[in-house]
Every structure is written in structure tokens, then in C-alpha cells.
């Protein structure tokens with residue numbers, strides 16, 4: 012028997028994504044109800060699906076169903092014999108499916124809060140709003156239904172939207188104009204529960220601990236008794252949690268590799284090695300490739316993208332060399348076969364980015380991890396976290412006994428300090444940026460602010476300023492401190508230290524100028540994202 016995917020093990024609600032910025036939240040809310048769900052693009056053909064969903068949710072989306080190039084669901088969705096819930100665009104899509112004339116541009120667009128009144132019918136039709144009467148919902152639409160499709164009834168209305176909720180009189184098809192998945196619709200989770208549990212009869216048996224057991228079992232079946240797995244591990248929470256799961260599943264047949272690119276934080280390689288091997292029993296090799304990275308970065312002063320590409324490519328070279336070496340060594344051990352698998356710490360948002368029905372977004376910067384590896388290595392991928400969000404990974408890490416410090420670590424980019432040194436990356440610049448960063452982060456921890464901040468670091472600007480130290484003129488470098496608050500790293504605001512501690516920034520600034528040789532000024536970066544980005548390059 013092959014390894015079973017989660018949708019074969021749990022009752023699953025299929026979310027078809029029409030490109031709404033809230034689509035992933037639908038999946039999220041369902042999981043909070045312990046109902047497993049998966050999101051696929053709205054163009055998914057049902058015949059190509061190897062499993063049968065318990066119900067289908069059609070998400071919102073930025074299009075208008077009557078536009079010529081608007082996306083539409085596979086008509087087979089409406090014949091699948093399972094309940095359907097259309098949300099916003101999803102409601103309009105459902106109505107359009109029955110009668111293409113009944114969705115129009117509204118005279119008034121409706122964004123924000125609205126109060127819904129529920130219309131009573133019979134028990135079957137009323138199940139979606141069971142336990143709810145009048146409540147506040149979040150609206151975000153410009154189109155509306157001109158009339159009800161035949162066979163449907165109105166189940167909810169607002170002053171502005173006479174068809175805020177509709178239901179098919181015989182089949183379990185429901186449509187709502189508002190968004191139940193956002194926190195601004197306080198009873199939204201109850202509506203999703205009514206749909207998934209009461210109408211679709213999905214079992215509420217998905218949980219993190221179940222997930223761990225099943226995932227370990229799945230990995231064992233996939234890899235077999237002899238297969239070996241290699242994985243790039245950075246000491247960040249994603250790759251550490253993935254590595255710990257692998258270790259539980261196949262022990263020493265998992266080979267974790269940390270590449271010291273010379274751009275890690277102060278003492279990082281040593282600390283990660285200690286935590287992962289001694290603390291978590293993970294078989295980790297650290298490769299010191301700092302000279303190679305720094306020599307390839309020498310003289311690159313102009314284009315940050317060039318830096319990123321050099322770092323990404325060098326990373327692949329070093330990793331491939333190591334993989335060959337591990338494989339050669341493994342041939343001499345009786346137990347282990349070839350390395351056939353590569354572990355990646357991919358999370359659900361990364362998956363959504365690549366499958367979401369949104370069209371191409373412009374490239375702001377090239378994120379460099381191990382993205383180039385699988386093609387070059389001809390390895391199969393294992394991505395145990397691909398169904399999870401970051402905070403779920405943190406919860407999982409805690410359940411797996413990973414120390415709290417590591418679980419709550421701020422994200423750290425693969426190219427590391429290299430993209431925080433503006434201008435040429437030299438060993439001396441790395442020293443300055445690293446020492447300044449260490450002081451900043453240590454002070455943040457000492458002040459008890461680490462968990463209030465999503466990500467913080469010190470960067471080195473490519474300019475010099477004049478100062479006076481010990482009565483002498485100095486002409487030295489400038490450090491920029493950056494600390495941001497964000498939930499999804501797509502938008503962010505500066506962290507306001509002054510709200511917590513009036514003297515904090517000054518204290519850090521004094522320490523950096525006094526203790527880090529070569530720095531005479533410290534600035535605080537107040538830019539939000541957008542228009543800035545979190546990293547400097």
C-alpha cells in the first residue's frame with residue numbers, strides 16, 4: 012500500500028480559489044474547527060482529482076463573473092453530489108451557473124461591516140444559519156444578483172443586499188455575499204461549522220497530534236526500509252521542525268546539512284549544531300563554506316540581485332558536493348540505500364503562492380533557498396509541512412519538544428547578512444554587521460520584547476559619517492536598525508520601541524557605537540512595507 016495523503020485519511024472540504032485575498036483563511040478556519048481542508052485553483056477539473064471531497068467551497072475573487080475572461084468552476088462541481096458553499100464571487104458564480112443573466116454590476120459597492128437578517132424557511136434550508144439570527148458580517152463586493160436563480164430562496168438580507176444569502180430548495184447549495192472567513196464576521200466560524208459539519212457531515216478529527224503520527228507513518232512508507240533522505244537545514248523554525256519529524260520517522264537515515272555561508276549570525280553555526288545534535292538528536296553536518304561564498308562575493312558592489320544569485324548558486328554547489336559525499340559513504344554501510352529524497356520545509360503559504368489563481372505578480376526580489384536543487388539533483392521531494400501555516404508549524408514544533416527559543420525564532424533569510432550589508436560584502440563588513448546585530452537582538456531579548464517583534468536585525472549602510480570620539484574626529488560607518496511587526500510578512504510596520512521603553516533605541520545605539528569598532532552612527536528604519544521591504548536588498 013502506498014503512503015496515504017491527508018485527504019485520503021481525513022474527511023476533506025475542497026476550497027476552490029478564485030483569487031480572493033482571503034481564500035487561505037477559509038482553509039485556516041476549517042482547520043481550527045478540526046475539519047481538514049485543501050485549497051486548489053478554481054480551474055481544477057473534478058475528474059482529475061483522485062479523492063472525493065465531502066463538500067466544496069467556492070471562494071471570493073477579484074473578477075466579475077460576467078466578464079469574458081472571468082474564471083469559472085468546472086461544471087462537474089455542481090454535479091458532484093456534494094454540498095457547495097459559494098462565498099461572494101462564489102455565490103455569484105453559483106447564480107451565474109444557473110442563469111448567466113442574473114449577476115450585474117451594483118449601483119452601490121459595499122465594503123465593510125453590514126448587519127444581516129436571517130430569513131426563516133424550513134429546517135433543511137435554514138441549516139447554514141442555524142443558531143444565528145441577526146449578526147454583523149464583512150462585505151467586500153461591487154456586483155450583485157439581479158434576481159434569484161429558479162429553485163433558490165433568499166435566506167439572508169442586508170439593507171443594501173437583498174440576496175445576502177441564498178439556498179437551493181432541494182440540493183445542498185448555499186451562497187453568501189459576505190465573507191465568513193474574516194475575523195470581522197464574528198459568527199463566521201459558526202457558519203463554516205454549520206456548512207462543514209452539519210451539512211457536509213465532515214468529521215472533526217483533524218488535529219496536530221494526529222497530524223504528527225500520520226505524517227511520520229507516511230514518511231516511513233514513502234522512504235521504505237533503506238531509503239535515505241538529505242535536507243538543507245538552517246536552524247530556522249521551518250527546517251528544524253521538518254528535520255525533527257524526519258528524525259522521528261527514519262532516524263540516522265536522514266542527513267541534515269547546514270551550510271555556513273559566512274553570512275550567518277554571530278555564533279549561529281555552533282549554536283545550531285549544538286541544539287540540533289545534542290538537543291534534538293538530529294544527524295547534522297555543518298559545512299564551513301564561508302571562504303568560498305565570500306570570495307565569490309568579492310567586488311560585487313552594484314546590483315543586489317547579483318549578490319542573491321551568487322549566494323543561491325554557491326549554496327547549490329556546496330550542497331550537491333556534500334550530497335555526493337554522503338551517498339558515497341553510505342554505499343559502504345549495509346543498512347542504507349541511495350539518497351532518493353530531498354526534505355524541504357515548504358509551508359502552505361508557499362504552496363498557495365504557486366497554485367493560487369492570481370496571475371503573475373511582479374518580481375520584487377529573488378528569494379534564494381534551495382529552490383534550484385531538485386531539478387539538478389533528480390531527487391524526489393518530501394515536504395511534511397506543506398499543509399501548514401507558520402503558527403501551526405510553531406505549535407507542531409512545541410509538540411515535538413523543540414525548545415521554545417528555537418520555535419519562536421525570528422525568520423532569517425538564506426542569504427543572511429549578505430543582503431543586510433549594502434554595497435560590497437567583505438569579511439570586515441560582515442564582522443561589523445554581525446556584532447551590531449548581536450547587540451541589538453540581545454538587548455531586545457533582555458527587554459522582553461523579542462516575542463512582540465516579528466523580525467529584527469541590524470544592517471550596514473554603504474556610507475560614512477563624521478563623529479567625535481575621545482576628542483578625536485572619526486569618519487566611520489553607519490548602522491541601521493530595523494524591527495517590524497507583521498502577521499504574514501507581506502505587509503509590515505516598524506516596531507515602536509518608544510511605546511514600550513523610551514530609552515531602548517538610545518541604549519542600543521550607545522552600545523553599538525562603543526563596542527563595535529568602525530561604527531560612529533546608528534539610525535532606526537521607520538519605513539513600512541510597502542513601500543519598503545523587510546530586508547534591505
Ligand SMILES: Nc1ncnc2c1ncn2[C@@H]1O[C@H](COP(=O)(O)OP(=O)(O)OP(=O)(O)O)[C@@H](O)[C@H]1O
Nearest residue numbers: 243244245247248249250269270356380422423425
Ligand atoms: N545556511 C543554510 N544551510 C542550509 N540550508 C539553508 C540555509 N539557509 C536556508 N536554508 C534552506 O532554505 C530554506 C528556506 O529558508 P527559510 O529562511 O525560508 O526557512 P527556515 O530557515 O527553515 O525558517 P525561517 O523562515 O524561520 O528562517 C530552509 O528551510 C533551508 O532548507
Ligand SMILES: O=c1[nH]c(=O)c2[nH+]cn([C@@H]3O[C@H](COP(=O)(O)O)[C@@H](O)[C@H]3O)c2[nH]1
Nearest residue numbers: 377378379380422424425426500544545546
Ligand atoms: O529564505 C529566505 N530567502 C531569501 O532570499 C529571502 N529574502 C527575504 N526573505 C525573508 O522574507 C520575508 C519578507 O522579506 P522582504 O520584505 O525583504 O521581501 C522576511 O522575513 C525576509 O527575511 C528571505 N527568506
Ligand SMILES: NC(=O)CC[C@H](N)C(=O)O
Nearest residue numbers: 071072099100152153154
Ligand atoms: N470579494 C469578492 O469575491 C468580490 C466579487 C466580485 N468581484 C464583486 O465585486 O462583487
Ligand SMILES: [Mg+2]
Nearest residue numbers: 245247423424
Ligand atoms: Mg531561515
